[in-house]
Amino acid sequence: MNFSGILFLLYFLPLILAAYYLTPKHGRNFVLFMGSLFFYAWGEPIYVLILLVSCLLNYFMGLAIDTEEQTTKRKSVFVFSVIFNIAILILFKYIGRFIALFNVKLPWDSSYFSFGIPLGISFYTLNALSYTTDIYRGKVKAQKNFINFGTYITMFSKLLAGPVISYNKMEKQLTSRRETIEGFSSGIVCFVVGLAKKVILADNLFVLWESIKLTPTAELTTVLAWLGIISFALYIYFDFSGYSDMAIGLSKMFGFEFGKNFDYPYTSRSISEFWSKWNISLYDWFKEYVFLPLGGKDKNAFRTNLNILTVWVLVGLWHNFSLNFLLFGLYFALFFIIEKSISEKNLKKIPDIFRVLYTIIFVLIGWVFFATPDFASSIEYFKALLGFSNAGAFSPRFIYDVLSNGILLIASVFASLPYASRTGKILSDDNPSYATVPIVLLFILSLVYIIGSTTVPFVYFSF
Amino acid sequence: MSRHSKRNAFRKFNSVFVFGVLILMLLNFLRPAETNTEFQDNTHSLSEINIKNLISGQLAENAEKYANDKFTFRKSFLIFKSKLEYITGKREHNGVYVCDNNYLIEKPKEYNLELIDANIDAIKNLYAMGGFNVTISVISPAYEVLNDYLPDNVYDDSILRLSSKLKESFSETGIVYIDSTKLLKRYKDDYLYYRTDNHLTSNGSYVVYHDLADTLGFTALTGEDFKISDVSRSFKGSTYSKALKDVPADVLTVYRPHETPRFKVKFPLENIEVDSMYFPAHLEREDKYSYFLDGNHALTVINSPNKNGKSIAIFKDSFANSIIPFLAYHYETVHIIDLSLFEESVVKYLDDCGISNILYLYGADGFMSDDSIKRTAVSDDYAAARNAESAAYDLIDALNQ
Numbered sequence: 001m002n003f004s005g006i007l008f009l010l011y012f013l014p015l016i017l018a019a020y021y022l023t024p025k026h027g028r029n030f031v032l033f034m035g036s037l038f039f040y041a042w043g044e045p046i047y048v049l050i051l052l053v054s055c056l057l058n059y060f061m062g063l064a065i066d067t068e069e070q071t072t073k074r075k076s077v078f079v080f081s082v083i084f085n086i087a088i089l090i091l092f093k094y095i096g097r098f099i100a101l102f103n104v105k106l107p108w109d110s111s112y113f114s115f116g117i118p119l120g121i122s123f124y125t126l127n128a129l130s131y132t133t134d135i136y137r138g139k140v141k142a143q144k145n146f147i148n149f150g151t152y153i154t155m156f157s158k159l160l161a162g163p164v165i166s167y168n169k170m171e172k173q174l175t176s177r178r179e180t181i182e183g184f185s186s187g188i189v190c191f192v193v194g195l196a197k198k199v200i201l202a203d204n205l206f207v208l209w210e211s212i213k214l215t216p217t218a219e220l221t222t223v224l225a226w227l228g229i230i231s232f233a234l235y236i237y238f239d240f241s242g243y244s245d246m247a248i249g250l251s252k253m254f255g256f257e258f259g260k261n262f263d264y265p266y267t268s269r270s271i272s273e274f275w276s277k278w279n280i281s282l283y284d285w286f287k288e289y290v291f292l293p294l295g296g297k298d299k300n301a302f303r304t305n306l307n308i309l310t311v312w313v314l315v316g317l318w319h320n321f322s323l324n325f326l327l328f329g330l331y332f333a334l335f336f337i338i339e340k341s342i343s344e345k346n347l348k349k350i351p352d353i354f355r356v357l358y359t360i361i362f363v364l365i366g367w368v369f370f371a372t373p374d375f376a377s378s379i380e381y382f383k384a385l386l387g388f389s390n391a392g393a394f395s396p397r398f399i400y401d402v403l404s405n406g407i408l409l410i411a412s413v414f415a416s417l418p419y420a421s422r423t424g425k426i427l428s429d430d431n432p433s434y435a436t437v438p439i440v441l442l443f444i445l446s447l448v449y450i451i452g453s454t455t456v457p458f459v460y461f462s463f
Numbered sequence: 464m465s466r467h468s469k470r471n472a473f474r475k476f477n478s479v480f481v482f483g484v485l486i487l488m489l490l491n492f493l494r495p496a497e498t499n500t501e502f503q504d505n506t507h508s509l510s511e512i513n514i515k516n517l518i519s520g521q522l523a524e525n526a527e528k529y530a531n532d533k534f535t536f537r538k539s540f541l542i543f544k545s546k547l548e549y550i551t552g553k554r555e556h557n558g559v560y561v562c563d564n565n566y567l568i569e570k571p572k573e574y575n576l577e578l579i580d581a582n583i584d585a586i587k588n589l590y591a592m593g594g595f596n597v598t599i600s601v602i603s604p605a606y607e608v609l610n611d612y613l614p615d616n617v618y619d620d621s622i623l624r625l626s627s628k629l630k631e632s633f634s635e636t637g638i639v640y641i642d643s644t645k646l647l648k649r650y651k652d653d654y655l656y657y658r659t660d661n662h663l664t665s666n667g668s669y670v671v672y673h674d675l676a677d678t679l680g681f682t683a684l685t686g687e688d689f690k691i692s693d694v695s696r697s698f699k700g701s702t703y704s705k706a707l708k709d710v711p712a713d714v715l716t717v718y719r720p721h722e723t724p725r726f727k728v729k730f731p732l733e734n735i736e737v738d739s740m741y742f743p744a745h746l747e748r749e750d751k752y753s754y755f756l757d758g759n760h761a762l763t764v765i766n767s768p769n770k771n772g773k774s775i776a777i778f779k780d781s782f783a784n785s786i787i788p789f790l791a792y793h794y795e796t797v798h799i800i801d802l803s804l805f806e807e808s809v810v811k812y813l814d815d816c817g818i819s820n821i822l823y824l825y826g827a828d829g830f831m832s833d834d835s836i837k838r839t840a841v842s843d844d845y846a847a848a849r850n851a852e853s854a855a856y857d858l859i860d861a862l863n864q
Contacts, residue, residue: 001523006530010488045518185473188480396616400554407551432472436479443480451537452544 001042003246004198004450012039013250016156020254021179029151029174032254036156040120043160047118050092051154057084058128059149065135066142074136081132089125092118094321120160122318124153126285130166133289140168148174157250161243163261163281166288170256179255185432187252189439193421194245196442197238199449201412205235208405213371217380221395225384227402229364232371234412237266240279266363266416269355270347271335274363286311304340309333319370324378328369335362490535545707554614557705562612565710567702568605569661572832574621582836583632586823589839590638592810592846593853598678599823600641601629601830602663602671602782605656608647622827643674657713660700661828662752665691665716665785672789679775679822681793689718694743698751715751717741718789726791727766728756740765740788755784761804762812765797775820776813778802780833782826790822803835811845 001008016035023031041048061081068074096115131152134140143149152170153159212220212228244261251258258281265277275283287296294307309330316329347355365385372378383389402409414420428435534540545556554561558570590597606613607622626642633640647655647670655667663671676683698713729736745753756763759781774796777783783799791797798818800809813821825833 002527005527006534007527010484010491010534011530014484014488042523043520045520181470181473181477185476188477400614400616404553404555432469432476436476439476440479440483443483447534448540448544448547451531451534451540 001039003243003250004195004446006450009447009450017253028254029145030147032155033147033150036151036154036159039156040154040159044119047092047121050088050118050121051124054085054088054124054128055150055153057081058131058153059143059146062132062135062142062149063144065132078132078136082129085125085128085132089121092121097321123162123164124159126164126282127153127167130164130168130285130289134166134168140171143167143171143174155251155256157247157254157256158258161240161247162279163244163247163258164285165258165281166285169258173256177255177257183252183255183257187249189249189428189435190252191246191249192439192443192446194242194247194249195446197242197245197415199446199453201408201415202235202238202242203449203453204405204408205231205238205412208401208408209235209371212401217384217390219391219395219397220380220384220389221391221398222384222387222389222393223398224391224395224401225381225389226364227398229367229371229381229385231405231409233266233364233367234409234416236367236370237262237416238412244279264416264418266360267356267418268359269352270339270359271332271362272339274359275332275336282315286315290314301341305337308336308340312336323375324369324372327375327378328366331366331369487535491530491533542707542709549708554617556707559702559706560606560613560617561706561708562609562614564612564658566605566609566612566656566658567706567708567710568609568613568656569702569705569828571604571606571621572828574624575831578834579625579628579831582830582833583629585837585839586638587632587636589810589821590636592850595813595819595821597638597821597823598641598675599629599633599638600643600671600675600825601625602824602826603642603644603647604661604827607644607827608651609656625827625831639678641674641678643671646670646674657698657700657702657752658710659698659703659713660752661702661826662700662782663785664713665718668785668789669718671786675786675790675822679790679793679820684720684789684792688720690721691716691718694741694754695746695751699749700752701750704749715746715754717754720792724768724792726768729764729766730757730760730762731764732762733760740791752781752784756787756799758784759801759804760799761801761806763797763799765791765799767791767795767797769793770795773820774798774816774818775822776800776816776818777822777824778836778839779824780826780829782829783824786824802838803833805838808845809839810849814849 001012003009016031019035020028020031037048037052040051044051058081061077061084064077065074065081068077092115096117099115131140131143131149135142143152152167152174158165208231209228212224212231215224241262248258248260261280263277263280265274268274268277291307291311294310295303296307298304298307312329312333313326314329316325316327319325319328365382368378368381368385372381384391387393424435424438531537548556549561555570560568560570562568586597586599589595603622603626606618610618622644626644629640630642647667650666650670653666654664655670656662657664673683693714694717695715696712698715700713703710725738726740727736727738728740740756742754742757745751745757750758752758765787769792771794773794775790775794776798777787777790778800779787780801780803787797787799796816798812798816800812802809805812823836825836830836
């Protein structure tokens, strides 16, 4: 089910909120668990079984690691849990590709079911891995209550596309969170802002990007290519951060507090800073469960760089097993390594505006790997960006695209800066009622856009 | 603000949303689903609840569309959105450009070289089967003929490229390709296309009718032979339903000869027979263009009072529907086949009815996107046998010389 659809907004969400608040406190996790399973099964009637299997297995493995005294046995269960979670991730992400590649005939009518990627699998396996790892490390105790554990894994607000909340961050909240009036209001604001980002900005930026992406290479002029990648960069930001805002807002409505997942990344002064502000929960997960275990920042610079490289290759491949995403990882690893070698003192001498421009330009170039479907098309796109396109530098179509989308682009650029939300916070800290009219209007405007469009799926649903 | 009044402010804020959403929910339950306009995608009937739909995810998709359609303020929201987007500078809504002179003109389909080549080959193959006179007319859309109405910087020459490709492909093949673009452009300010629909008006159809006359071998009737009357002044067609921009409605006119002749119109595959090429029932609904020939049937046969023994088969898309009533005066029988719906062997049908005149009459968009044109050259058993037979005759002729 789509957060940005009428079915969710006017049917599912009100009903689950009602069920939740009408249930006494000790039954509320059960409501969330059942509701989340229904939510997931609605979009994945077959793959919900995999989610359940993963839930059950990880639950039992967690208990086993916790209660087992013998170190070798503990270790083997832990290793098995890691292998299991990574295996189902790789298996189900790539089985569809495998079948298509080798033309395997399915023994059933493929219009019933064909092996697409199960929604959310990249996210809930990371959650499961954080769980068993933290138990093994002794950081948390296993969750004895299966309902509570199930709620952690399947919580519908974060199931499909994050944020990735490691178990230790949610452990206490599973049993001792407090649902407050302020929390609920904050949740509504967060959710509506995220919704608006998605349906008003992201979906329309997507249309602009798609029209440029589908332009035949012979017509892809340099200016058009730049307009395209800029609209892609804005589209993916508002789509993903919008979804994260909705996820965080929804969680707040049920009393859960998660940290923010984006922090105005396009104001960053370096690529390293950018990635500490983009999909923060994923960044934290990879730092905690891959980078640090590998040794993190080592005294040996070569070792550090190797760790950085490993992490980034994994991040790239976690998105998709393709050359483009491998290059995506390598590209940003390179920047991390280079930036690390320049001292902070020297960097501070450069005016911020240049540092931000540097970051934006190289992030835009990096997005080409993300945005184009394969290596060949990314090369074509780079050629256009750098001025080597056969189509030339300029086309009248560019003027049309800029004029038709001018207001959208200006609004998007403004919304990617912190000014609006800072003003909003200052005003509503003074008197929360100031937020009512703007948020209501934003909600209604979002409904207008929802009613009027064909659904554009969340970009991270495809991972 | 004190903590207490802040807490109240939060309470009020929450209540606004809770009650607002509750009211929207109630309104949705109480209101029956709006009957969908004929132009929208009707493939989301919730009555099809079965295992297949459930498992494949189709049910979820249908339910989402249903919830969306059932939304209380749907129509007004859609119109508001269109106005809002126009203000922010958008001149294109759902593939339709908002143009000068109150025209809503659809973007042409993508120039799909593979498909176009396949269609051209299919037509050549049919001709090569022997025994047919083949004429083809691919009508340029408003996007090309009225291209000066389009917003700045939006025009591309894909339609002109299609025309030259067709001209080049059919030259020296025996197939006659007619390009009415120049003639249409000469009269372009005479309301040749609907403002709110992508079809030709009766005026535009009249122009194309004249252009086909010489090749098809008849003398076209002229303006004085007709009485022109308005059958509807409130036509808002397919491009309006996509763009939802308020423009004056279109006028549907019909050209009728002074002595109203008696036509017999049959839909043989549906066992229906009527005595007019026009279907006034559609004038009460949204898709008024179906007034002409009742929209798209797989097979339509028109018997005209002109008993001159001439017959013709027309392979067409909806663009031809307002042109065919003009052509019908000049043939005893007109066989109209919509290849996307006709499932029998085309060549067998042509032979059984003794037809040797063939006209392909398509709009450019249809020709560039329709993959059923290939069916005229389908290698079914009948066509294969016929080919073998005519090859055998050719061989005998060759040997006898």
